[in-house]
Amino acid sequence: MNTVTTGDSIHVLDDRAAQVWTKGSSKEFACDRKSTAGAVTQRACAFCGSRVVLYPIADALHIVHGPIGCAVYNWDIRGALSSGPQLHRNSFSTDLAEKEVIFGGEKKLKASLIELIEFYKPKAAFVYSTCIVGLIGDDVEAICKQVTQMTGIDCIPVDSPGFKGTKKSGYQAACEAAYKLVGTAKTDGIKKHSINLMGEFNIAGEAWMIRKYFERIGVQVVATITGDGRVDDLRRCHGASLNLVQCSGSMTHLSKLLEDKHGIPMKRVSFFGFEDTAQALYDTAEHFGDSEMMDKAEALVREEIAKYAPRIKAYKKQLKGKKAALYVGGAFKAFSLVLALRALGMQTVLAGTQTGNAEDYEQLKEICDPGTVIVDDSNPLELAKFVLEKDVDLFIGGVKERPIAYKLGVAFCDHNHERKIPLAGFEGMLHFADEVARSVLSPVWKFAPRRSLHMKTNLNPGND
Amino acid sequence: MATNTDCTTTAGTPALGPEPEAATRNACKLCAPLGAAMVFKGIRGCLPFLHGSQGCATYIRRYMISHFREPVDIASSSFSEDDAIFGGARNFELGIENVISQYQPELIGVATTCLSETIGDHMLGMIKTYQDNHQAEGPPLVHVSTPAYSGTHSDGYFATTLAIVKKFALPSNFRLSHRVNIIPAMMSCADLRHIRELCERYGLSSTLLPDYNATLEGGSWDAYHRISPGGTSLEEIEEMGASTATLELSHSQANVKQSAGSYLKSACGVPLHSLGWPIGIRLSDQLFTSLSEISGREMPSEIADERARLVDAYVDAHKYVSGKTAALYGEPDFVIGMAAFLSEIGVRPILCATGSKTPQWKELLHNEIEGGMADVEALAGVDHAKLASRARERKPDLLIGSSKGYPLARELGIPLLRCGFPIHDRIGGQRQLYVGYRGTQQIFDRVVNAFLEAKQEYSKTGYSYL
Ligand code: SF4
Numbered sequence A: 001m002n003t004v005t006t007g008d009s010i011h012v013l014d015d016r017a018a019q020v021w022t023k024g025s026s027k028e029f030a031c032d033r034k035s036t037a038g039a040v041t042q043r044a045c046a047f048c049g050s051r052v053v054l055y056p057i058a059d060a061l062h063i064v065h066g067p068i069g070c071a072v073y074n075w076d077i078r079g080a081l082s083s084g085p086q087l088h089r090n091s092f093s094t095d096l097a098e099k100e101v102i103f104g105g106e107k108k109l110k111a112s113l114i115e116l117i118e119f120y121k122p123k124a125a126f127v128y129s130t131c132i133v134g135l136i137g138d139d140v141e142a143i144c145k146q147v148t149q150m151t152g153i154d155c156i157p158v159d160s161p162g163f164k165g166t167k168k169s170g171y172q173a174a175c176e177a178a179y180k181l182v183g184t185a186k187t188d189g190i191k192k193h194s195i196n197l198m199g200e201f202n203i204a205g206e207a208w209m210i211r212k213y214f215e216r217i218g219v220q221v222v223a224t225i226t227g228d229g230r231v232d233d234l235r236r237c238h239g240a241s242l243n244l245v246q247c248s249g250s251m252t253h254l255s256k257l258l259e260d261k262h263g264i265p266m267k268r269v270s271f272f273g274f275e276d277t278a279q280a281l282y283d284t285a286e287h288f289g290d291s292e293m294m295d296k297a298e299a300l301v302r303e304e305i306a307k308y309a310p311r312i313k314a315y316k317k318q319l320k321g322k323k324a325a326l327y328v329g330g331a332f333k334a335f336s337l338v339l340a341l342r343a344l345g346m347q348t349v350l351a352g353t354q355t356g357n358a359e360d361y362e363q364l365k366e367i368c369d370p371g372t373v374i375v376d377d378s379n380p381l382e383l384a385k386f387v388l389e390k391d392v393d394l395f396i397g398g399v400k401e402r403p404i405a406y407k408l409g410v411a412f413c414d415h416n417h418e419r420k421i422p423l424a425g426f427e428g429m430l431h432f433a434d435e436v437a438r439s440v441l442s443p444v445w446k447f448a449p450r451r452s453l454h455m456k457t458n459l460n461p462g463n464d
Numbered sequence B: 001m002a003t004n005t006d007c008t009t010t011a012g013t014p015a016l017g018p019e020p021e022a023a024t025r026n027a028c029k030l031c032a033p034l035g036a037a038m039v040f041k042g043i044r045g046c047l048p049f050l051h052g053s054q055g056c057a058t059y060i061r062r063y064m065i066s067h068f069r070e071p072v073d074i075a076s077s078s079f080s081e082d083d084a085i086f087g088g089a090r091n092f093e094l095g096i097e098n099v100i101s102q103y104q105p106e107l108i109g110v111a112t113t114c115l116s117e118t119i120g121d122h123m124l125g126m127i128k129t130y131q132d133n134h135q136a137e138g139p140p141l142v143h144v145s146t147p148a149y150s151g152t153h154s155d156g157y158f159a160t161t162l163a164i165v166k167k168f169a170l171p172s173n174f175r176l177s178h179r180v181n182i183i184p185a186m187m188s189c190a191d192l193r194h195i196r197e198l199c200e201r202y203g204l205s206s207t208l209l210p211d212y213n214a215t216l217e218g219g220s221w222d223a224y225h226r227i228s229p230g231g232t233s234l235e236e237i238e239e240m241g242a243s244t245a246t247l248e249l250s251h252s253q254a255n256v257k258q259s260a261g262s263y264l265k266s267a268c269g270v271p272l273h274s275l276g277w278p279i280g281i282r283l284s285d286q287l288f289t290s291l292s293e294i295s296g297r298e299m300p301s302e303i304a305d306e307r308a309r310l311v312d313a314y315v316d317a318h319k320y321v322s323g324k325t326a327a328l329y330g331e332p333d334f335v336i337g338m339a340a341f342l343s344e345i346g347v348r349p350i351l352c353a354t355g356s357k358t359p360q361w362k363e364l365l366h367n368e369i370e371g372g373m374a375d376v377e378a379l380a381g382v383d384h385a386k387l388a389s390r391a392r393e394r395k396p397d398l399l400i401g402s403s404k405g406y407p408l409a410r411e412l413g414i415p416l417l418r419c420g421f422p423i424h425d426r427i428g429g430q431r432q433l434y435v436g437y438r439g440t441q442q443i444f445d446r447v448v449n450a451f452l453e454a455k456q457e458y459s460k461t462g463y464s465y466l
């Protein structure tokens, strides 16, 4: 027999109890921990973190050193677009075989790098070490040095074997690797009012939209890191005068390096939702102390909102009072989502992240309504539990969360790196509202057994 | 011609010079623990558990979800750096406890990842210690060794079916008449359902190992299920040693040292029918012949009618397909079955590719292709970049395989018939039927229509009758 349960009977593991919190309770809240063994975490590994961050650098060669799985599960799964080279969309791997695991994979790595560089002519190469390599002790750094010398192409090791920690340690390794390129080219032609857009991954072309806003108010974008990324942009991004950091989880380390070593200040921003997008533009104008820029920003915001607000208002009427759950990678995304949902008249009743830290969660607690459940590093059972207990109408998450919602007759919207719809900026807010509405208001939920308890009697009248 | 990223330099120009050989570029295979997880998903109340770092489990979950669109919960012992160095015993024990407490499984399927294999964690010892510490309470644990560096997902899949029968099937002195064991290759959910139904038509009850037809394509839920309903029960698996016969629907298993079917034969005395993936008339005929032999019944008339209609369809459409060429890729068994089918309708499978290095795969393939092998290239252990470079030269009319062939099909301007695993850019991969006359009919129609559609699309006149 399979166990059939309702939300109430699903329990939270003792080891994880402190990572589940309800607004209004006085309980302590814990986060920033390793995942519990056997908990079926939704998190991936450190390698995944580094791959996510560096993947969109489109003219670099990305090769995964290890057995095949880690590389192939990653093959072109993300929606980060490039306006030029597409090299990043390939999956290259040393695909270690048993004898290389025993005798070392250095030779194969070296041969692979040389051949691939010769063939594809990348601007740089990133070499990701996976668990096995961390274990068998290949000297990846030495191989990279040798190949750099032989080919003249920078080969950069990314030290991120999966077991090294959570995705966050991978972010850190990626930032270290990216930083190796910074400062290696001239900064000629960079204007005074210039920025780097950091932690923007150009999902479905979002970086292009944001870049246009800045150009419209007279700000030069030196580099988008790492969406639609280019090696040469990274080399000279230290010439920008401000860093706007969107996905702070992934990019804080790099922006700190840029601040400490090159004196470039950073600002945390978000381009999700009207309010946040407007705020990001205003903050930038204010930072540069340029009143003309501020005027332009205000005009831009007015114009854009006028374009989209009426349609969003119409959606709000239809969505008012619906309840949403969200489980996303980074905390910044969660804040923006709570606000954006509120703008659609919806209430967030469950909010969780894979990688939030204490500071992030404080902020999340702040903006959520009383009664909202906040979870850190959750798993399918817990998420299902709260979907049922809170009776949500919409779940926002990634591919792994989708079946949890769908099985229980709940609408779902994708908000991770795999989606193909741009949600950033003013226009993105309309896409978001549109997608939420199309799913939440779809007539199909009527047929979902959990939501149509009368189905049985209707189909079999007479034996209810 | 659209460019394909596997043959373009960063400048956007075609990459020239010798093809890289050392690295794998766009692999045509997945890793062994994925195959193990597929099998575990086909056992009732079973939770797959990967012993190693958690990334592998998460990636595999994501990958399977994108094809099946169903919950795929896979636990992991979540190694940290310390565990990688000092061994994963502590995490293993804690992980199993947590899995039991959360999921209340009837079985835990433990597969090793590359990492735990390499550090040499002694799984059987760890399982025994765990069970000793828990007075053998809780569900049974079955272990399979699946380092990805010595095999693909297909290898992991069959290694797991073998591990399961070895652990659970009981030798028996009597035979359950009218009960057959089926060891399918990595087929679609619809295939598994159809095979079960076919057995019933012959008056046979069947034990499929695995049977993920319901767990990976289930209904909408009225209450939450910790583990998706469906799958083969442990009792059924125990009784596999007492069945009348085993049908192993996999060419690749016919030649390995030991398979689930050959184990059941040698250890439990269950007669083995080694068949292929039954796509096409000839391979399906073999399946039905076996079912007749085992049941002592003639082919039921409905099935004979299906066969007759299929032959009729072959005749009606032969002109549209004969002389055409195709390139196909995927699991070793799938490619053999599909090549056999294509060659019997007059489509030349000029490129047959698999990422696995299955022993004697090329010979097995040769045996099934009508009209000789002179123009057929068999590529084992191949990746998509190499397949693409051969396809550029051979210029097939049609591509058949997973979604992963899309960039190539787009580049060559030929149709891609999405078959096998994974299909993540269309819906319904798990519902496609390939086996038996009925499945062949469906795939036949798709093949013919792909050619017709291409002809119509690219014709100047836009014919409306074809
Ligand atoms: S380490 Fe091995 S088991 Fe894990 S994903 Fe990579 S290839 Fe697969």
Ligand code: SF4
Pocket (backbone or CB within 6 Å): A045, A046, A047, A048, A069, A070, A129, A130, A131, A132, A160, A161, A162, A163, B053, B054, B055, B056, B057, B059, B115
């Ligand atoms: S082997 Fe390590 S790096 Fe690769 S997927 Fe698994 S945890 Fe991640």
